[in-house]
Amino acid sequence: RSSARHIYPLRGMYARALASTAFSRPRARILRRTTVRRTMAAAAPGDEQTLALxxxxxxxxxxxxxxxxxxxxxxxxxxxIIFEDELCLAFRDIAPQAKTHFLLIP
Structure with missing residues (x-):
């Protein structure tokens, strides 16, 4: 039995979403795995800029x-707008599901 955790260096929902939506053909899946592994090997845990790229x-x-x-x-x-700098903009949702619900645009 294999799971996204064993196939991809990413963890949890992000890995499963990437696996199920990025490409659908077998050759493209191999390309995707290689690309993800290379990128994630270069990225430190929590490196949001690399993940966004x-x-x-x-x-x-x-x-x-x-x-x-x-x-x-x-x-x-x-x-x-609750925060803005040269890298991102955060703003309140018009229909928040929680008091602290906001959206972030990288």
Whole structure:
């Protein structure tokens, strides 16, 4: 019996999500495993920038059209911003499920 923990160096939900959504063909799965292993071997635990880059590389291509999050960053859509710097922007959810619920845009 194998699980995502044994196949991928990542742990838990992130590894399973990456395994099930990034690619579907066998050859692509081998490529994905190699890419993930190389990236994670270079990343220290908790290195969010490396993890974000990996997610970007394995994600969908950019459509070129501004997203809702692009518009929030440009302040075209009003949002209650709770933190902002050159790397990220955090804002309150319009329908929070908890008192401390917020969204983070890297």
């Amino acid at each position: 990996e997610a970007r590389l394995l994600g969908l291509p950019d459509s070129g059209e501004p997203t809702l999050f692009d518009k929030i960053i440009k302040k075209e859509i009003p949002a209650t």
